Amino acid sequence: MNMPPIGVVAPAWLAEHLGDPDLVVLDGSYYLPTMARDAEAEYRAAHIPGALRFDIDAVKDASSSLPHMLPSPESFAEAAGRMGISEEMMVVVYDGMGLFSAPRVAWTFRGFGSRRVAVLDGGLPAWKAEDRPTEAGEGRPRPAVTFRPSFDPKTVASLDDVRQALATGSAQVADARSASRFTGEEAEPRPGTRSGHMPGARNVHYAKVLAGGKLADAATIEGAFREAGIDPGLPVVTSCGSGVTAAILALALERIGKPAQALYDGSWSEWGAREDVPAVTGPD
Numbered sequence: 001m002n003m004p005p006i007g008v009v010a011p012a013w014l015a016e017h018l019g020d021p022d023l024v025v026l027d028g029s030y031y032l033p034t035m036a037r038d039a040e041a042e043y044r045a046a047h048i049p050g051a052l053r054f055d056i057d058a059v060k061d062a063s064s065s066l067p068h069m070l071p072s073p074e075s076f077a078e079a080a081g082r083m084g085i086s087e088e089m090m091v092v093v094y095d096g097m098g099l100f101s102a103p104r105v106a107w108t109f110r111g112f113g114s115r116r117v118a119v120l121d122g123g124l125p126a127w128k129a130e131d132r133p134t135e136a137g138e139g140r141p142r143p144a145v146t147f148r149p150s151f152d153p154k155t156v157a158s159l160d161d162v163r164q165a166l167a168t169g170s171a172q173v174a175d176a177r178s179a180s181r182f183t184g185e186e187a188e189p190r191p192g193t194r195s196g197h198m199p200g201a202r203n204v205h206y207a208k209v210l211a212g213g214k215l216a217d218a219a220t221i222e223g224a225f226r227e228a229g230i231d232p233g234l235p236v237v238t239s240c241g242s243g244v245t246a247a248i249l250a251l252a253l254e255r256i257g258k259p260a261q262a263l264y265d266g267s268w269s270e271w272g273a274r275e276d277v278p279a280v281t282g283p284d
Contacts, residue, residue: 084142098213184281
């Protein structure tokens with residue numbers, strides 16, 4: 001099975017390959033509490049035929065107080081294998097908003113060693129817009145297999161990594177949150193989290209690299225980063241509120257052939273809750 005060189009596939013591509021034995025489709029929908037949507041209920045009501053549900057709040061580091069932090073390689077491998085997914089299979093992830101949480105799930109699989117991973121461009125809305133079939137109910141289980149993880153820690157930035165990058169200029173930090181959250185005009189949705197941003201970070205709201213719920217063209221993406229003061233040709237660490245929409249920026253950088261250096265998993269949920277690192281308000 002040939003996958004396009006960029007990590008997104010169109011509904012027509014997925015429809016053509018839907019019955020392939022080495023393909024697994026995942027509903028990776030996740031919604032913020034303020035969105036008032038139930039990802040599990042929506043999956044049971046309508047999902048792409050054969051799709052399995054992958055919940056980032058279930059497959060996570062349960063020992064961390066931060067939201068949906070990456071689990072250990074062993075824990076992830078156990079969860080993926082139980083779902084019938086091996087590292088050799090083709091994984092296509094979608095979500096119910098178009099492009100929101102699916103890139104985070106895809107980034108997770110790739111980080112743990114999946115060799116062929118893509119996001120459905122436009123997600124379930126694009127699939128439905130083309131009058132393609134859906135099914136209801138629980139997902140059909142697949143036979144368990146072995147997932148052999150090969151975790152690359154360099155793809156994940158820690159708080160210390162980000163602090164050093166900002167202090168030395170070794171990498172640029174792109175924050176995918178909205179402008180009002182970045183400047184501190186809007187309060188953070190998580191209790192105990194300060195408003196504002198990391199000194200030196202730049203704001204690239206994830207919506208600026210999308211068009212109609214799909215990944216925007218290369219010129220639009222490059223323009224969004226450069227307008228924010230980020231040179232995509234130099235190392236970039238992506239961040240956001242809790243490591244979800246940061247993966248959209250990472251996917252966008254991949255589209256223009258300039259992959260992100262790393263994604264800050266803790267993102268503002270970690271940085272904004274700490275008193276030992278600075279936070280500033282207003283435009284950077």
